[in-house]
Amino acid sequence: MLAFFSGCVPTVNTQTLESPSIRSIFADCSRDADQWEIRVFADAWTKGGHLFFATPTHNESHTIESIRASPTGQSDELLIQLPIEANPDEAATNQSSAFLCTETVLNTLYWRVSVFDYYSETESDCWQWGADIDLGDFDYGNCEFRDPSES
Secondary structure (H helix, E strand, C coil): CCCCCCCCCCCCCCCCCCCCCEEEEEEEEECCCCEEEEEEEECCCEEEEEEEEECCCCEEEEEEEEEEECCCCCCEEEEEEEEECCCHHHCCCCCCECCCCCHHHHHHCEEEEEEEECCCCCEEEEEEEECCCCCCCCCCCCCEECCHHHC
């Protein structure tokens, strides 16, 4: 005997979806696990996100992946977990970080997190916070200064 199952799949009207905005960001560095964890919560589907963080002497750029998009297109959660490399020269983009969980690093760290529109794949929103450093040759557009701990 064969059984057929069908389920209801929500229909999303892509014409009415707004470009995603960041609702909140959770950024934590665990000294016990030697790992960074950055979660971004958006109010619509994203095409992923981007993390850039830097000190005056070092910078890193990482892709943040969507891990939990709502079926109706009304929210998205993005996550990146970056183990901290014992040898900073071995840190790899999208895989690990050279930034330690020390007060010195945390006090000199500049952050920029952005999300991309699901359909146009362009940056739709970004937040920046932390230390005021010279971004020099980096061609990042204007971004709101917003401390995630206040969201």
